[in-house]
Amino acid sequence: MQKYFPILDWGRTYTRQTLMNDLLAALIVTIMLIPQSLAYALLAGLPAEVGLYASIAPLVIYAVFGTARALAVGPVAVASLMTAAAVGQFTAQGTPEYLGAAVALAALSGLMLVAMGLLRLGFIANFLSHPVISGFISASGLIIAAGQVPHLLGIGAGGHTLVELARNILSGLGGINWITLAIGAPATLFLYWARSRMKGWLRARGLADLPAGVIARAAPVFAVAATTLATWGLGLHGQGVAIVGEVPQGLPVPALPPLDPELWLRLAVPALLIAIVGYVETISVAQTLAAKRRQRIDPDQELIALGAANIGSAVSGGFPVTGGFARSVVNFDAGAETPAAGAYTAVGMALATLFLTPLLFFLPKATLAATIIVAVLSLVDPGALRRTWAYSRTDFAAMAATILVTLGLGVEAGIIAGVALSLLLHLYRTSRPHVAVVGQVPGTEHFRNIDRHEVVTAPEVLTIRVDESLYFPNARFLEDTIYGAVARNPALRHVVLMCPAVNDIDTSALESLEAINAMLRDSGVALHLSEVKGPVMDRLKRSHFLEDLTGEVFLTQYDAMLRLAPDLTAQTHAATRRDTARRRTG
Amino acid sequence: MQKYFPILDWGRTYTRQTLMNDLLAALIVTIMLIPQSLAYALLAGLPAEVGLYASIAPLVIYAVFGTARALAVGPVAVASLMTAAAVGQFTAQGTPEYLGAAVALAALSGLMLVAMGLLRLGFIANFLSHPVISGFISASGLIIAAGQVPHLLGIGAGGHTLVELARNILSGLGGINWITLAIGAPATLFLYWARSRMKGWLRARGLADLPAGVIARAAPVFAVAATTLATWGLGLHGQGVAIVGEVPQGLPVPALPPLDPELWLRLAVPALLIAIVGYVETISVAQTLAAKRRQRIDPDQELIALGAANIGSAVSGGFPVTGGFARSVVNFDAGAETPAAGAYTAVGMALATLFLTPLLFFLPKATLAATIIVAVLSLVDPGALRRTWAYSRTDFAAMAATILVTLGLGVEAGIIAGVALSLLLHLYRTSRPHVAVVGQVPGTEHFRNIDRHEVVTAPEVLTIRVDESLYFPNARFLEDTIYGAVARNPALRHVVLMCPAVNDIDTSALESLEAINAMLRDSGVALHLSEVKGPVMDRLKRSHFLEDLTGEVFLTQYDAMLRLAPDLTAQTHAATRRDTARRRTG
Structure with missing residues (x-):
């Protein structure tokens, strides 16, 4: 029970002090979440209240199932963008079908996450x-920021890729609404300043750390209040300034998501991608924060918790949620000790939904766009490309491909291209394990790579060390390597496979070994094994291989060489110590 | 040049003796191939002459590009079944569209193979x-055999899965044509006997080995001749015995395959599957035969050769071809020394196409069905299930899933399910590498797994040895393992990561190490590395990691312990030799 309901674990030791800490953290996160939840709903192409709904039930549900103490679940920028890209493919924004599809997307990715958790497929x-x-994430940040520029300019230009967006923005530049820009531009600058400098500025003016932090984090709320008041007071919405408008007051009524099989089938791939990307973000931040306090999270239970949170979001009319990086860090820094902080945040959001929504009527969309732009620009990490290039060309290729495809073809294609390319590179690497031909280090019983060390070998014995388990991706490579070596060495009488790094031999590799054994037998060469691990040996005994083996299985490589090339081996072992010492320092 | 045209290599040393050997092998293979090529064309749902066409140009082209000396390329059972399954999904047999799609399938899978060869993607x-x-292959053999039963019974029942076939055969049992059965049943029994016993029977009657072998392999030709004569002589085709009918006389006229983008898109997945399955069959038999003579094949060049052969098949009106197992073994046993034997076989097939086709008019389809059944039953390997079960439950699961899905849902679904399941299991294994907490073996400088050996450890030092390169599939597992160990050991002051098996640290793992280092620093624990390989160290020096590292990098684990727990380590090293000797024998 406790495994699936971690609340039973931390709930038992819940003290008054913990409650106070959690409440303070919840207050700060709520202040941050109100404008963000509205903004991310608009980013996803949904009515503003959907963002509020997605910030209530999921948080309470995560508090029951989650193992990460300080994780703040809710709408986040990247998942909102992915929702817009997925749903926008086949329905138009503002229609009931669009909302229904976004809700179904949350339900479907939630179900997928729960299934993955129960099947322990988190390793995917x-x-x-x-x-x-x-x-x-960098590329998504750029697309999101570019997508908000039209809202700042008061023009209607959309698109799911940077190319589309750039083209549509350029062609719409003639229709800029200057009043909208006069709201959006200062709001952006103010929020950017607030994010980077406001706390320091307040502290320099004598404020204590905690209030300075809270006030700096409330900056988006000030921006919302100020621009809403200005729009209302000056009647700017009559001059073309787009406003949020009527936001339904009251809590969402639980309802089933649309149960249309065709719709679910269409959403399957995007739902899986949102589930996996959301999970990776969630687990990364959860693990980082937990480790700071020497706490543990359970990755499989996190799948279940995040999945349940998404199902909860769908049932309460919300869209996909994940663990947000920035909000979780704020929650952690503010002292949240248990997932209960999330539940208290949910209470705060419910109160906002009940009482604050009428005040949002005149909120300009440009202000929300400014909130989004400032939030997502911190996602863009241009230095990562340079660092990765310096460290690994292969990884750079995967990263560059992901960025280019995401910017050029959209988020789904981008993530699929990135995963496919890195899997392909991984498979390529796996199929060619590190293999060394080894010889005896003079004066010792050690055997090392002939390419890196001065070692002694016998012409009629070839010893190959494979630094990897033998299994299907490299089974053919093994055959290839041995056949190649045998074809090149006509004097060969013995092949020894040195297995200290072989933790497993699967059926494919067993069959390859059988083929190698039969082939070597036909060529008059014996196959031996050395240093086979216990469990691997137990398994080999369950097959015919050991009976058919033309050679022997030696406990150590030294034993093997003592038998197969006795004179040379004993002589090499007796080589002067001085010789060895010289080589070691060389 | 020589790399892409191996003919330039072996052609240079072509002698009169090689010519004689190749000619004899070609003669035997031609005798075997004539009835098989007709039968596999019918299996693929194509006119009989398409099988002949697919046995001419591809063989000549393979002789130019192939590196395997004794491989016999041509129509084979499994690829023919896959062709029927792929093309039958959207066109009806006997239409020009069906033939066009089969030709396009050969062209497409040929192009894919050539592309894979040029991009060196053979590892896939x-x-x-x-x-x-x-x-x-076992499941395909069963489906193929079941699919031929209606031809033996003279009923019209089709299907792409065993379930469909069984249902259709059962419901068609009322309409059995007894004359067809009277031809098919004896033909099957005769061919089965010929395959398993005829050579021995002839030798017991005093025939030499070579003629006995040739006569036994010509058994299908006798069956074809006898049943064709009987059908013609007795006018059986008037009594409902299905015959091959008019086979166009003369060589195929080169033509482009249908260039319809929609068709090619539809055929993309089946073409890829046929390409990969065909390549795996080809390379397996080629490697086995080459190894027997200590020869080498080039797997990437084989992709190009097989691809070119398929493109050649398409251009000459044929369907997908691969390297056939049975025919290659016959070719090898008959003494084929170079791919020229294939070209001579092509000449034989061209002569057959020119002069023998009128004789095939009265050939009963039941005879061809008998040929197929006897040929494919040798593909079915019921013992494989038992052997795999005994050796590995995981591999058994992959095999059983492949068989069940192939039988129940068809060839494409079967191969995809099998590959997906084994990849998933592989990824699962890769993401959890073997990790051991190690301690010092008393009396030595060796450090071994604490779970398997009696070793000494210091409470404030944790040494973890990872038996795998550190890269993205296991990066999170590493974090998880270390965070878990640290959370369990409050006394910990040092974590040493022992890296003798780490051949690579990619960007993901580097970032995980950086996160681990930062997290341990916050908990007052230092992170050290030991036994880092040279190339890995060179790479780490290109990042900030070594500067930020809270601990040190030690050349050996013993050095690390001498520094971190000096008293204990030196004392343990000095432990009596007698103690060590006792443990070694234990």
Whole structure:
């Protein structure tokens, strides 16, 4: 029970002090979340209240199922962009079908996450490598920021790729609404300043650390209030300034998402991508924060928790949610000790939904665009490309491909291209394990790579060390390597496969070994094994291989050489110590 | 040049003796290929002459590009079944569209193979594990055999899965044509006997080995001749015995395959599957035969050769071809020394196309069905399931899934399910590498797994040895492992990562190491590395990691422990030799 309901674990030791800490953190996160939830709903192409709904039930549900103490779940920029890209492919914004599809997307990715959690398939997320996810998030940040520029300019230009957006913005430049820009541009500058400098500025003016931090984080709320008041007071919405308009007051009514099989089938791939990308973001931030306090998270349970949160979002009329990086860090820094902080945030958001929504009528969309732009520009990490290039050309290729495809063809194509390319490179690497021909180091019983060390070998014995388990991706490579070596060495009488790094031999590799054994037998060469690990040996005994083996299985490579080339081996072992010492320092 | 045209290599040393050997092998293979090529064309749902066409140009082209000396390329059972399954999905047999699609399929899979060869993507074939390919071929053999039963019974029942076929055969049992069965059943029994016993029977009657072998392999030709004569003589085709009918006389006229983008798009997945399955079959038999004579094949060049052969097949009106197992073994046993034997076989097939086709008019389809059934039953390997079960439950699961899905849902679904499952299991394994906490073996400078050996450890030092390169599939696992170990050991002051098996650290793993280093620093624990390989160290020096590292990089694990727990380590090293000797024998 406790495994699936971590609340039973931390709930038992919940103290008054913990409550106070969690409440303070919840207050700060709520202030941050109100404008963000509205903004991300608009980014996803949805009515503003959907953002509020997605910030209530999911948080409470995560508090029940989640194992990460300080994770803040809710709408985030990248998942909102992916939602817009997925749903926008076949329905138009503002229609009931669009909303229904976004809700179904949350339900479907939630179900996928829960299924992956129950089947313990969390390891799939490992195949989203750091360069791919970093490139994807940077590129998404650029697309999101570019997508908000039309809202700042008061023009109607959309698109799902940077190319589309740039073209549409350029062609729309003639229709700029200067009043909208007069709201949006200062709001952007103010929020940017608030994010980077406001806290320091307030502290320099004598404020304590905590209030300075809270006030700096409330900057988006000030921007919302100021621009809303200005729009209302000056009647700017009559002059073309786009406003949020009527936001339904009251809590969402639970309802099933649309159960249309054709719709779900269409959403399957995007739902999977949102699930995996969201999970990777969630687990990264959760693991980082937990580690700082020497706490543990359970990656499989996190799948279940995030999945349940998404199902909860769907049932309460919300869209896909994940663990947000910035909000979680704020939650952590503000002292959140348990997932209960998330539940208190949900209470704050519910109160906002009940009482603040009428005040949002005159909120200019340009202000929300400014909030988004400032938030996502911190996602863009131009230095990552340079660092990755310096460290690994292969990883750079994967990252660059992800960025280019995401910018040029959209988020889904980008993430698929990145994963496919890194998997392909991984498979390529796996299929060619490190293999060394080894010889005896004079004066010792050690055997090392003949290409890197001065070693002694016998012409009629070839010893190959494979630094990898033997299994299907490299089974053919093994055959190829041995056949090649045998074809090149006509004097050969013995092949020894040195297996200290072989943790497993699967059926494919077993069959390759059998083929190698039969082939070597036909050529008059014996096949031997050395240093085979216990479990591998137990398994080989369950097959016919050991009976058919033309050679022997030796406990150590030294034993093998003592038998197969006794004179040379004993002589090499007795080589002067001085010789060895010289080589070691060389 | 010589790399892409191996003919320039072996052609230079072509002697009169080689010519004689190749000619004899070609004669035997031609005798075998004439009935098979007709039968496999019918299996693919194509007119009989298409099988002849696919046995001319591809063989000549393979002789130019191929590196395997004794490989016999041509129509084979499994590829023919896959062709029927792919093309039958959207066109009806006997239409020009059906033939066009089969030709396009050969062209497309040929182009894919050539592209894979030029891009050196041959390693992709490694991911078709032995259990998957073996299960797939067994299941295909069963489907093919079941699919021929209606031809033996003279009923019209089709289907692409065993379930469909069984249902259709059962419902058609009322309409059995007994004369057809009277031809087909004896033909099957005769061919089965000829395959397994005829050579021995002839030798027991005093025939030499070579003529006995040739006569036994000509058994299908006798069956074809006898049943054709009987059908013609007795006028059986008037009594419902299906015959091959008019086969156009003369060589195929080169033509482009249909260039319809929609058709090619539809055929993309089946073409890829045929390309990969065909390549795996080809390379397996080629490698086995080459190894027997200590020869080498070039797997990437084989992709190009097989691809060019398929393009040649398409241009000459044929369907997909691969290297056939049975025919290649016959070719090898008959003494073929170079790919020229294939070209001579092509001449034989061209002569057959020119002069023998009128004789095939009265050939009963039941005879061809008998040929196919006897040929494919040798593909079915029921013992493989048992052997795999005994050796590895995981591999058994992949094999059983492949068989069940192939039988139940068809060849394409079967091969995809098998590859997907084995890749998933591979990824799972890769993402959890073998990790050992190690301690010092008393009396030595060796450090071994604490779970398997009696070793000494210091409570404030944790040494973890990872038996795998550090890269993205296991980067998160590494973080997880270390965070878990640190959370469990409050006394910990030092973590040492022992890297003798780490051949690479990619960007993802580097970032994980940076995160681990930062997290440990916050907890007052230092991170050290030991036994880092030279190339890995060179690369780490190109990043900031070594500057930020809280601990040190030690040349050996013993050096690390001498520094971090000096008293304990020196004392343990000085432990009595007697102690060590006792443990070694234990």
